[in-house]
Amino acid sequence: MIPLTLTEIAAAVSGRQRDIPDPDAEVTGPVVIDSRQVTPGGLFAAFDGERVDGHDYAVRAVEDGAVAVLATRPVGVPAIVVDDVEKALGALARYTVARLGTRVVALTGSAGKTSTKDLLAQLLERLGPTVWPAGSLNNEIGLPVTALRAERDTRFLVLEMGARGIGHIRYLTELVPPRVGVVLNVGVAHIGEFGGRDAIAQAKGELVESLPAAEDGGVAVLNADDTYVRAMADRTKARVVLFGESADAHVRATDVRLTEQGRPAFTLHTPSGCGDVTMRLYGEHHVSNALAAAAVAHELGMFVVEIAEALSAAGTLSRWRMEVSERADGVTVVNDAYNANPDSVRAALRALAAMAGGRRTWAVLGEMAELGDESLTEHDAVGRLAVRLNVSKLVAVGGQEAVWLDAGAKNEGSWGEESVHVSDAQAAVDLLRRELRPGDVVLVKASRSVGLERVALALLDEGEVAAG
Numbered sequence: 001m002i003p004l005t006l007t008e009i010a011a012a013v014s015g016r017q018r019d020i021p022d023p024d025a026e027v028t029g030p031v032v033i034d035s036r037q038v039t040p041g042g043l044f045a046a047f048d049g050e051r052v053d054g055h056d057y058a059v060r061a062v063e064d065g066a067v068a069v070l071a072t073r074p075v076g077v078p079a080i081v082v083d084d085v086e087k088a089l090g091a092l093a094r095y096t097v098a099r100l101g102t103r104v105v106a107l108t109g110s111a112g113k114t115s116t117k118d119l120l121a122q123l124l125e126r127l128g129p130t131v132w133p134a135g136s137l138n139n140e141i142g143l144p145v146t147a148l149r150a151e152r153d154t155r156f157l158v159l160e161m162g163a164r165g166i167g168h169i170r171y172l173t174e175l176v177p178p179r180v181g182v183v184l185n186v187g188v189a190h191i192g193e194f195g196g197r198d199a200i201a202q203a204k205g206e207l208v209e210s211l212p213a214a215e216d217g218g219v220a221v222l223n224a225d226d227t228y229v230r231a232m233a234d235r236t237k238a239r240v241v242l243f244g245e246s247a248d249a250h251v252r253a254t255d256v257r258l259t260e261q262g263r264p265a266f267t268l269h270t271p272s273g274c275g276d277v278t279m280r281l282y283g284e285h286h287v288s289n290a291l292a293a294a295a296v297a298h299e300l301g302m303f304v305v306e307i308a309e310a311l312s313a314a315g316t317l318s319r320w321r322m323e324v325s326e327r328a329d330g331v332t333v334v335n336d337a338y339n340a341n342p343d344s345v346r347a348a349l350r351a352l353a354a355m356a357g358g359r360r361t362w363a364v365l366g367e368m369a370e371l372g373d374e375s376l377t378e379h380d381a382v383g384r385l386a387v388r389l390n391v392s393k394l395v396a397v398g399g400q401e402a403v404w405l406d407a408g409a410k411n412e413g414s415w416g417e418e419s420v421h422v423s424d425a426q427a428a429v430d431l432l433r434r435e436l437r438p439g440d441v442v443l444v445k446a447s448r449s450v451g452l453e454r455v456a457l458a459l460l461d462e463g464e465v466a467a468g
Contacts, residue, residue, distance in 0.1 A: 001027065001028070001029065001030055001031060001043075001096065001148045001149065001150075001151065002096055002099065002100070002150075002151055002152055003026045003027065003028045004026065004027050004096070005023065005024050005025065005026050005027075006020055006022075006023050006024070006025050006026075006027070006067065006068055006078070006080065007023040007024065009027060009043070009068075009070075009080055009092060010023075010080045012091055012092050012095035012096075013070070013080065013082055013088035013089075013091045013092050013095075014082065014088075014091070015070070015080040015081055015082040015088060016080070016081045016082075017079075017080060017081075018074045018078075018079045018080075018081050019074065019075075019076065019077060019078050019079060020068065020078045020079070020080075021078070025067050025068075025078075026041075026067070027041060027042065027043045027067045027068070028041035028042075028067075029041035029042030029043070029065070029067075030042050030043075030148065030149055031043045031044075031045055031070075031089070031092070031144075031145060031148045032044060032045070032145070033045045033047055033054070033141060033145060035054065035057035035058075035060055035061040035064070038061045038064045038065055038066045039064075039065055040064075040065030041065065041067060042065065042066050042067065043066060043067060043068060043069075043070060044057075044058065044061035044062075044066040044068075044069045044070070045069075045070040045085050045088075045089055045145075046058055046061075046069050046070065046071045046072075046075070046085065047085055047086070047141070048072065048085075054071075055069075055071055055072070055073065055075050058071060058075035058076070058077055058079065059075070059076060059077055061077075062077040062078065068080055070082065070085055070088055070089065070092075071085065072084070072085060086140055086141060089141065089144045089145070089148075090140065090144045090175040092144065092148065093143070093144035093147040093148050093175055093176055094174075094175050094176060096147070096148060096150065097147050097150060097157065097176050100150055100152065100154065102131075102150050102154045102155065102156065102157045103155065103156050103157070103179055103180070103300065104157045104159065104176055104177065104178040104179055104180070105120065105124075105156060105157070105158050105159070105178060105179070105180040105181075105182070105296055105300075106158075106159045106160075106161050106172075106173065106176075106178035106180070106181050106182070106207060107120070107158075107159070107160060107161065107181070107182035107183075107184065107207075107292070108160070108161040108162070108163065108169060108181075108182070108183055108184070108204050108207050109182075109183055109184025109185045109186075109187075109204065109223075110184075110185050110186055110187030110188065110200060110204070110341065110343060111184070111185060111187050111285075111341055111343040111344045111347075112184045112185065112285065112288065112289045112292075112344075113136070113138065113160045113161075113162070113184065114135070114136050114160065114318050114321065114338075115281070115286065115289045115316070115318075115321060116182070116184060116289040116292050116293055117132055117133065117158055117160050118132075118314070118316055118317040118318055119286075119289055119290055119293040119311065119314050120132070120158055120292075120293040120296055120297070121158055121317065122310060122313075122314040122315075122317070123293055123294070123296075123297040123302060123307060123310045123311070123314070124155075124156045124158065124296075124297060124300065124302075126302065126306060126310055127155065127156070127297075127300060127301060127302055128155030128156060129151075129153050129154050129155050129156075130154070130155065130156040130157075130158060131146065131147075131149045131150050131151075131154050131156070131157050131158070132146070132157075132158040132159075132317075133146040133158070133159065133160050134146075134318075135318050135319075136160060136162070136318070136338075136339075137160065138159075138160035138161055138162035139162055139168075139172075140168075140171065140172070140175075142160075143159055143160070143161065143172050143175060143176065144175055144176070146159060147159065147175070147176045156300070157176070159172075159176060159178065161173070161207060163203045163204065163206075164193050164194075165193060165194065165203065166194075166199065166202055166203050166206075167203075167206070168203065168206075169203060169204065169206040169207050169210075170206040170209070170210065173206065173207060173210035174210075177210065177212075178207070178210065178211065179211070179212065179217050179218060179219065180211075180218075180219045180221065180296055180299065180300070181207040181208050181210070181211050181218075181219070181220050181221065181236075181238070182207075182221040182222075182292050182295075182296060183204050183205070183207060183208060183220075183221070183222055183223060183229045183232055184223055184226075184229070184288070184289070184292055185223055185226045185228075185229060185288070185343070186200050186201045186204055186226060186228035186229055187200075187341060187342065187343040188200075188341065188342050188343065188371065188374060188378065191370075191371055191372055191374055193370055193372070195372075197228065200228075201228040201229075201231070201232075204228075204229075204232075205232045205235050208220040208222070208232050208235055208236035208238065209235050209236060211236055211237065211238035212237070212238065213237040213238065214237065214238055214239035218236070218237060218238030218239065219238055219239050219240075219241060219299050220232070220233070220236045220238040220239070220240050220241070221241045221243060221292060221295045221296055221299070222240060222241070222242055222243070223242075223243060223244055223288065223292070224242035224243060224244035224245075224246040224248065224249040224252075225244035225245055225246055225249075225288070226244075230242070241295050241299060243288075243291040243292050243294070243295040244288065244291060245287075249291075250270070250271060250295065251268070251269065251270050251271075251291055251294050251295040251298060252269045252291065253266040253267065253268060253269070253277075253287050253290075253291055254266065254267045254269065255267045256284065256287055258284055258354045259278065260357060261282070261355065262282045262283065262351050262352075262354035262355035263278065263279050263280065263281065263282055264277075264278075264279050264281070264283065264284050264286050264287045264290075265277065265278040265279070266287055266290075268290075268291075268294055268304065268307065268308050268311070270294065270295075270298050270304045270307070271298070272298070272303070272304055273303075273304040273305070274304065275304045275305055275307065275308025275309075276308060277290065277308050277311045277312050278312050279311060279312060279314070280312070280313070280314065280315050281314070281315070281316065281322060282322050282324060282334070282351045282354075282355060283322060283347055283348065283350065283351030283354070284347070284350060284351070284354070285344075285347035285350070285351070290311050293311070294307050294311065297310075318338070319338065320335050320336065320337050320338035320453050320456075321336060321338050322334060322335075322336045322348070322351065323335040323336070323456075324355075325460055327459070327460065329438040330438040330439045331436055331437075331438060331439065331440050331441075331442065331459070332355070332359075332440070332441045332442065333442050333444070333456050333459050333460055334348075334351075334352065334355070334441065334442065334443045334444065334456075335444055335453060335456035335457075335460075336348050336443060336444065336445045337444045337445055337446060337450075337451075337452040337453035337455070337456055338448060338453070339447055339448045340365075340366070340367075340368045340445050340446050340447045341368055341371075341447075342368060342371070342378045342381070342382060344445075345365065345368060345382050345445055346382065346385055348443055348445050349363060349382070349385055349386055349389055349391065349443070350389065351443075352389070352391065352441060352443040353389040353390065353391065355441055356390075356441060359439045359440060359441050360392040360393070360437065360439070360440045360441070361390075361391050361392045361393075361440070361441045361442075361443070362391070362392060362393050362394075362395060362432070362436075362440060362441065362442040362443065363386050363391045363393070363394050363395070363443050363445075364395045364397060364428055364432070364442060364443065364444045364445070364452065364455055365382065365386075365394065365395070365396055365397065365402075365405055365443075365445055365446060366396075366397040366398045366401070366402060366445075366446025366447065366450035366452050367379075367398050367399070367401035367402065367446055367447055367449070367450050368382070368401065368446070368447055369447035369448075369449055369450075370447075375401060375404070376404050379401050379402075379404035379405045379408065380404050380405075380407065380408035380411075381408060382405060382408065383396070383404070383405040383406060383407065383408025383409035383410075383411075383412065383419070384408045384409065384411070384412035386409050386419075387409050387412040387413035388412065392418065392440075393417075393418050393419070393420070393435075394406070394409045394418070394419040394420070395420055395422060395428050395431060395432070396409075396419070396420070396421045396422070397422055397423075397424065397425060397427070397428045397446065397450070397452060397455075398423070398424065398446075398450060402421055402422075403421055405421075406419050406420065406421040425450075425451065425452060425454045425455050425458075428452075428455050429454075429455055429458045429459065432455070432459060433459075436459075442456075442459065444456040
């Protein structure tokens with residue numbers, strides 16, 4: 001964060017100073033919402049959550065070095081008191097970023113946001129100091145926390161923008177207005193909350209509607225292969241750059257293939273030349289993510305040779321997203337358990353099939369949340385896809401949604417023991433420990449709320465599976 005006095009911060013957030021002996025004291029460290037992450041010179045934003053009230057940790061935060069606390073009431077230590085901490089955090093982000101010359105790049109989409117963000121961060125760092133979110137900080141709290149990490153020398157600020165309804169992305173773009181906006185895809189993630197794919201497209205398109213006009217430097221980077229996203233070209237005043245495998249895409253891939261290890265390789269085409277890419281990541285779905293990142297990097301001045309080199313060298317920066325580990329006995333564990341929606345699960349299953357190389361494959365899958373009326377259909381379809389991809393064994397974990405996964409597999413292939421339903425993560429681990437053989441490949445994936453990463457960690461002996 002750029003250094004700001006408490007007086008400046010109070011003015012930026014329309015707050016009142018309480019118990020502050022020195023209004024000219026500067027905040028020089030990061031803004032955090034977890035008191036355990038406080039570092040000297042920082043600012044602690046105290047949220048009153050469902051389980052924990054951050055105000056109860058205000059004294060500890062100051063003792064650990066926070067200059068002050070952003071709070072909704074006096075807390076007995078230096079504080080800037082506001083009516084709403086979330087809105088104040090957004091106002092502070094807007095104020096600080098406006099003072100910088102940082103180029104803001106924002107991206108959204110139903111799937112692939114975090115993976116694309118990780119790729120883009122690794123590309124742009126080659127051009128200059130870059131700030132990006134840790135994990136998936138993409139909502140009304142996470143986005144300003146990320147933006148407030150920008151400093152005077154930050155050249156690029158990469159932001160993820162998530163949405164659970166119409167107007168959410170518009171609000172985020174008002175907090176930190178982007179110059180470059182990327183829309184990856186319109187899928188069925190959160191379709192139960194949105195009420196339909198058209199509504200999802202409407203919400204995602206708010207990003208390109210917020211961009212400045214082309215003559216003012218606005219650039220909309222759109223997926224040419226997704227009809228919903230391509231149509232957003234009519235909703236923006238920014239210059240449109242298309243990416244994808246379509247012949248008319250400005251940045252496109254040809255000769256797309258998977259290596260024997262399941263890693264994507266392709267020829268990258270840009271308006272200024274071509275380059276060969278062989279990625280370290282797993283799964284063909286990363287080709288689209290890579291093209292989106294390449295399109296942004298090209299627009300911001302990176303040469304195609306360097307883009308291809310950077311994409312080939314890039315790894316994952318966020319945990320539990322196609323993390324591939326091999327045990328001493330040759331069992332390969334693919335931990336993709338951070339989150340799941342129908343599009344991402346299908347991509348993960350295809351990656352598993354590509355990685356098999358004649359080995360036995362296991363798909364340990366759980367609920368894909370927030371699908372509403374589409375839930376039965378989508379879980380059934382994923383179970384059927386596992387059969388069509390010749391996954392050796394499907395382990396469906398959990399309640400009704402897992403029953404649908406199991407039923408879809410059995411109905412597709414008249415499977416018997418090749419598909420099994422188990423009650424919870426511990427039952428899945430017990431089954432795998434009994435039946436895994438050296439050389440097997442295990443994919444673990446479900447929505448975040450299911451917590452199936454416990455299965456992967458237990459198999460790797462890095463953690464224990466909690467009961468129930």
